[in-house]
Amino acid sequence: MELSRGASAPDPDDVGPLKPCLLRRNHSREQHGVAASSLEELRSKACELLAIDKSLTPVTLVLAEDGTIVDDEDYFLCLPSNTKFVALACNEKWAYNDSDGGTAWLSQESFDTDQTDSGAGVKWKNVARQLKEDLSSIILLSEEELQALIDIPCAELAQELCQSCATVQGLQSTLQQVLDQREEARQSKQLLELYLQALEKEGSILSNQNESKAALGEELDAVDTGVGGEVASEVMLRSQILAALKEKPAPELSLSSQDLESVSKEDPKALAVALSWDIKKAETVQQACTTELALRLQQVQSLHSLRNLSAKRKPLPGDPQSPKRAKVDFS
Numbered sequence: 001m002e003l004s005r006g007a008s009a010p011d012p013d014d015v016g017p018l019k020p021c022l023l024r025r026n027h028s029r030e031q032h033g034v035a036a037s038s039l040e041e042l043r044s045k046a047c048e049l050l051a052i053d054k055s056l057t058p059v060t061l062v063l064a065e066d067g068t069i070v071d072d073e074d075y076f077l078c079l080p081s082n083t084k085f086v087a088l089a090c091n092e093k094w095a096y097n098d099s100d101g102g103t104a105w106l107s108q109e110s111f112d113t114d115q116t117d118s119g120a121g122v123k124w125k126n127v128a129r130q131l132k133e134d135l136s137s138i139i140l141l142s143e144e145e146l147q148a149l150i151d152i153p154c155a156e157l158a159q160e161l162c163q164s165c166a167t168v169q170g171l172q173s174t175l176q177q178v179l180d181q182r183e184e185a186r187q188s189k190q191l192l193e194l195y196l197q198a199l200e201k202e203g204s205i206l207s208n209q210n211e212s213k214a215a216l217g218e219e220l221d222a223v224d225t226g227v228g229g230e231v232a233s234e235v236m237l238r239s240q241i242l243a244a245l246k247e248k249p250a251p252e253l254s255l256s257s258q259d260l261e262s263v264s265k266e267d268p269k270a271l272a273v274a275l276s277w278d279i280k281k282a283e284t285v286q287q288a289c290t291t292e293l294a295l296r297l298q299q300v301q302s303l304h305s306l307r308n309l310s311a312k313r314k315p316l317p318g319d320p321q322s323p324k325r326a327k328v329d330f331s
Helices: 041-049 073-078 122-133 135-140 143-151 154-161 165-199 206-224 231-235 239-247 259-267 267-277 279-313
Strands: 020-023 033-038 060-063 083-088
Touching: 020 041, 033 041, 041 060, 041 073, 041 083, 122 135, 122 143, 122 154, 135 165, 135 279, 143 165, 154 165, 239 259, 239 267, 259 279, 267 279
Parallel strands: 020 083
Antiparallel strands: 020 033, 060 083
């Protein structure tokens, strides 16, 4: 089915002004600059410039920033010049790309970012926009994102958030408190792990550890003989997440909520093989990540509930006050 099916040739007098746009394919960094007067013309040029086979039409155009489907002509005309579009073939789905900004972390995949968009300046601005939309998303930020907003000069962050410097100073103080609380939780967990290690040396749980090591040896032998190849290949976590799980004493506190969700969905056996751990340790870390994710989401829901309750109870300026009833003398 061709994209232009049923479309008649436009009347030259009805053609509107050309709008400059940027086009790219899904999962690609290469962009093409085009000018189109209508949404239909932009689809047609997308097929030509991006070499999309006609068997893969109809093409869907989405905003590269957040995946919004653009299928309305009036909406297209309202978009600013040089808007970034992603052309999706009929069997494709939009995927988040760091180079496009946006806050859609739930379905994010790992792609190479455009060198012009991968700087630290763009990253902290994306996080700042996320806070501007929903302040409770502080709970969902990783330690790296929190530190980035703390290190930004107050004036720059205030300009990005459209707030006063005094308000932003309070925000940065709150971000520092969240970061400190995670560090305290990590230190507490380290002390607990040291205590458990001391118990292991005394032999209280040594037998369980030996059994776990034996089970791991069998899994590694299966991988070497090709039996466990399928399990190992199922691990889809990024190297950054695997490094954090291996090196951080309490990785669930340093990972973002998106990364926590990725870890919680992995198969424990595949995770153990990828990290060279025994299955029991992999399950323990995975459960800690699941618990931390649930706690953060619960905190976000609580903040939303408090905000809604406060909005209902606080009267707006100018609202009519209920009239006071006059006292009735029954004497």
